[in-house]
Amino acid sequence: MQIHVVNHPLIKEKMTHLRDKKTAPRNFRRLLDEIAQLLLFEVTRDLPIREVPVTTPIAETTGYALDISGITVVPILRAGLGFLDAVLDLIPEARVGHIGLTRDEETLEPIKYYCKIPKDKDAEIILIDPMLATGGSAAAALTMLKEEGYKHFRFMCLVAAPEGVELVNREHPDVPIYTAALDDHLNEHGYIVPGLGDAGDRVFGTVE
Ligand SMILES: O=P(O)(O)OC[C@H]1O[C@H](OP(=O)(O)OP(=O)(O)O)[C@H](O)[C@@H]1O
Ligand SMILES: O=c1cc[nH]c(=O)[nH]1
């Protein structure tokens, strides 16, 4: 199984609050934001940089520039939107695409309802969605993007199930997966155990 589990005390502590069923949407969104920023540190670690000259008040020296105009961040709606602000705070020049998918509650198959991606096919795509459960949604999003001609990907999530990691590894072995936690298994309804419940519902307060 190919997966980067970003193990860090700050992430572990925040994940504990995020998982807690008593955490309300207001705090849930804030925690999601904070964890996304910490994860992004690892997700972007190998982005290419080039040297540029810079003059400090004291001397000339060498600085670094990141080619961030070539980065496209793609949230999978809805829950992926909960990650977006954090990514744009750190990479404000990134372009943003949107893929709308929702799981059929019976079959657990993803149903597509929206897709709009910036045109640059050579962009480095950071696909974001807090939950990787069966992997059907992430795998379908990556297939759609590849069919449109996009080539470079990394996937960032918060909680992954082994079933989802295996599917994405099998269908998209070129795509590295970064997660804050690798959980135990899926239950009979396709929810991650222990997980955190339905991420979209918890971000947007649509839980009954
Ligand atoms: O790995 P999978 O089994 O495909 O499950 C993961 C998907 O399920 C959730 O979305 P959901 O379908 O609940 O839509 P929502 O974000 O609108 O709530 C989640 O945000 C993922 O997109
Ligand atoms: O546990 C899960 C599985 C799919 N989608 C979620 O939001 N949570």
Ligand SMILES: [Mg+2]
């Ligand atoms: Mg949902």
